[in-house]
Amino acid sequence: MMPPELNLRVLPRTVQQEAVDKLRLAIFSGVFEPGSRLIESNLCLRLGISRPSLREALRSLAAERLIDIVPNRGPSIPALTWEEVTAIYEARELLEVEAVGRCAERISNEQLDALEKSLSAFEAAALSNDGLARITTAADFYSIILANCGNPILEEIHRGLVARISLFRSRSMSLKGRAMSSLTEMREIYEAIAAHDEKAARKASRKHVLKAMAAAKKSMPPPD
Structure with missing residues (x-):
């Protein structure tokens, strides 16, 4: 079953929080598979935000344990046991x-x-x-x-x-x-x-x- 299409683009007035909300929603919706890597350049394009804003959003999601950020590997969706x-x-x-x-x-x-x-x-x-x-x-x-x-x-x-x-x-x-x-x-x-x-x-x-x-x-x- 294909994951649902989700419009991830955010408005500039609340960039960071909207990015967090949109990405959280995408994770809950199954847009990203467990264990998959998140490519920052791709996410920046889909969200329409800068890389620094994206990284702030990813740190927030990491604090919620919705993503893992591994040095030299980048962010990914955890595959829980x-x-x-x-x-x-x-x-x-x-x-x-x-x-x-x-x-x-x-x-x-x-x-x-x-x-x-x-x-x-x-x-x-x-x-x-x-x-x-x-x-x-x-x-x-x-x-x-x-x-x-x-x-x-x-x-x-x-x-x-x-x-x-x-x-x-x-x-x-x-x-x-x-x-x-x-x-x-x-x-x-x-x-x-x-x-x-x-x-x-x-x-x-x-x-x-x-x-x-x-x-x-x-x-x-x-x-x-």
């Missing part, structure tokens, strides 16, 4: 289960309304088969939960994983039926939070992360 994927999902489970449980005890009615709206936005994305919207709306759902867990350090650590979580999310949700399964699982999380049932919220969150990990692994090539 199953062990690395497992480690990331284990960290996600620890962080999100704790955050969801704490959120269920603390969230205000106003923020609960915001969480419900974000879930509705994800539902619309899932039904419309919009892969990029699925990624952003799912991230929004969790950002509200993390913002209401009462622990800003937990939120900060999770934010460091968001880009890689979104990368795996884009792959797993490409599987038939996964987006609707995710919707069901996220609705269970929301309902437990809305009921302020900390135990049920943790259980629903753990179930969701484990199923997401299984889907992500299914979307990857088998190990050698």
Whole structure:
């Protein structure tokens, strides 16, 4: 299956940030294959930016662990092993289960309304088969939960994983039926939070992360 065509050209007024956003979007969309090298001259041409601006953007993406920059080799898309994927999902489970449980005890009615709206936005994305919207709306759902867990350090650590979580999310949700399964699982999380049932919220969150990990692994090539 050919990767989708994506217009990468950016406007000059916000060159660096737009370049970061466009390249991140391209990585999530599968424009660049895992393990492939990124040719700077080609990217400069496609983005319509200078090499110094591109290199600043690449450094930002390297900080998010979406690309690797190896001396004398240049930037490339990492090809993660199953062990690395497992480690990331284990960290996600620890962080999100704790955050969801704490959120269920603390969230205000106003923020609960915001969480419900974000879930509705994800539902619309899932039904419309919009892969990029699925990624952003799912991230929004969790950002509200993390913002209401009462622990800003937990939120900060999770934010460091968001880009890689979104990368795996884009792959797993490409599987038939996964987006609707995710919707069901996220609705269970929301309902437990809305009921302020900390135990049920943790259980629903753990179930969701484990199923997401299984889907992500299914979307990857088998190990050698």
